[in-house]
Amino acid sequence: DAGVTQSPTHLIKTRGQQVTLRCSPISGHKSVSWYQQVLGQGPQFIFQYYEKEERGRGNFPDRFSARQFPNYSSELNVNALLLGDSALYLCASSLWGPALQEQYFGPGTRLTVT
């Protein structure tokens, strides 16, 4: 079975631009979460979605937004990019309920802002 997939793999943007990152969860998983991993640090929680609704939000500015589609795939949007947004963006999928704790991560999208 296919795991969590993310696209693109790498992305280079300039300050002020906007970016959209995409994630497809494992088949049967209805919850998707997004994390930001800055070089040398642990991942930081950005959003969690379930059944197209936002179920959790981390401490990130409003420049960050996301949505989930009927097929449970998800997009993360970042507006007005800053140099500090350069990071590996990870998507994780899981079942809901008690199994929510078992999250499976994709390979990530490496975003570089210049």
Next chain:
Amino acid sequence: AQSVTQLDSQVPVFEEAPVELRCNYSSSVSVYLFWYVQYPNQGLQLLLKYLSGSTLVESINGFEAEFNKSQTSFHLRKPSVHISDTAEYFCAVIHGSGNTGKLIFGQGTTLQVKP
């Protein structure tokens, strides 16, 4: 604030030697605990987890971790490491206050296995 502390940023060790990667968490409620491994230029892979039951949990590749509630720790151990274990290891926690699914990660520990 809820937090996870990995006490060592880097752990160098020779092949076939034992290793322990330390993790402490802060929480006043029930928690679920995890260790993830990240190989260079890859995403995170779940290594092992503690949800309930036995406080000693094991992975398929020889790692084990013990949940110690009194010391709020979840240290990762392996009796004999291989070169292929070289990677970044992250301890993480989900606080058991509903279906949040929000993983809180430590800063990571780089395990460097030398021949």
